[in-house]
Amino acid sequence: MKLRFDGVAFDLDHTLLVDNRLERVALLDLIVRIDAAASPLRLSLDRAGIVADEELSRYRDEAIDLETMLRRFVERCGGRGGELWVPWFRQRSLDLVSRMVLPMPAAGRALAALADAHLRIAALSNGPSPLQERKAAQIGFYYPVLASEQIGMRKPDPAAFELLAATMGLEPQRIAYVGDDPYLDIAGALEAGFAAVWFDGGSKPYPAEIPPPTATIRSLDELPSLLVDPGV
Numbered sequence: 019m020k021l022r023f024d025g026v027a028f029d030l031d032h033t034l035l036v037d038n039r040l041e042r043v044a045l046l047d048l049i050v051r052i053d054a055a056a057s058p059l060r061l062s063l064d065r066a067g068i069v070a071d072e073e074l075s076r077y078r079d080e081a082i083d084l085e086t087m088l089r090r091f092v093e094r095c096g097g098r099g100g101e102l103w104v105p106w107f108r109q110r111s112l113d114l115v116s117r118m119v120l121p122m123p124a125a126g127r128a129l130a131a132l133a134d135a136h137l138r139i140a141a142l143s144n145g146p147s148p149l150q151e152r153k154a155a156q157i158g159f160y161y162p163v164l165a166s167e168q169i170g171m172r173k174p175d176p177a178a179f180e181l182l183a184a185t186m187g188l189e190p191q192r193i194a195y196v197g198d199d200p201y202l203d204i205a206g207a208l209e210a211g212f213a214a215v216w217f218d219g220g221s222k223p224y225p226a227e228i229p230p231p232t233a234t235i236r237s238l239d240e241l242p243s244l245l246v247d248p249g250v
């Protein structure tokens with residue numbers, strides 16, 4: 019069998035899996051706990067949820083560290099000392115994985131077909147470690163996972179993709195990277211020399227101002243026929 023690619027690498031969140039915002043749940047758990055333990059807080063959980071969403075998106079998109087995110091979150095909820103809860107928050111997030119993480123439809127089928135075709139498989143994800151690795155394992159993804167917190171680089175930095183290629187033992191040109199985020203996944207992978215497959219979730223059109231993906235899919239079931247040459 020002749021392959022068009024020798025490897026396929028994945029984004030995790032909203033590409034291979036959803037975590038149903040488990041870190042948001044962990045933050046609200048934290049507020050309930052602080053409120054009960056020491057200093058009653060003066061806001062509703064609905065309001066705390068809005069603050070959690072804002073601080074989590076800063077944590078993800080602006081790369082503030084976990085300590086800073088927890089300090090800011092607890093302060094905005096009327097408490098203090100949020101930074102002291104880092105170990106608790108990490109453990110609580112890990113504990114929520116088995117209940118909250120779900121595979122995207124067809125993820126298992128697509129991964130099995132790609133493995134059967136002898137493609138090397140890995141993941142590159144912006145996010146905490148070991149949380150991202152645990153989420154991947156929860157859906158049966160036992161291939162290498164590079165999490166940004168662990169490698170010290172974030173998508174769309176081409177250096178993160180270069181490390182991914184080195185980890186897979188392949189030239190970037192021989193790898194297809196699959197992800198849902200045009201800016202982080204597609205632009206980053208293309209700049210590093212990968213082919214880039216956009217997983218179009220149907221919510222937004224592909225932005226006109228960045229290079230187009232090599233290919234677009236709407237289901238992971240489309241991947242094997244796209245990446246594996248059916249010819250002998």
Ligand SMILES: [Mg+2]
Binds near residue numbers: 199
């Ligand atoms: Mg994603």
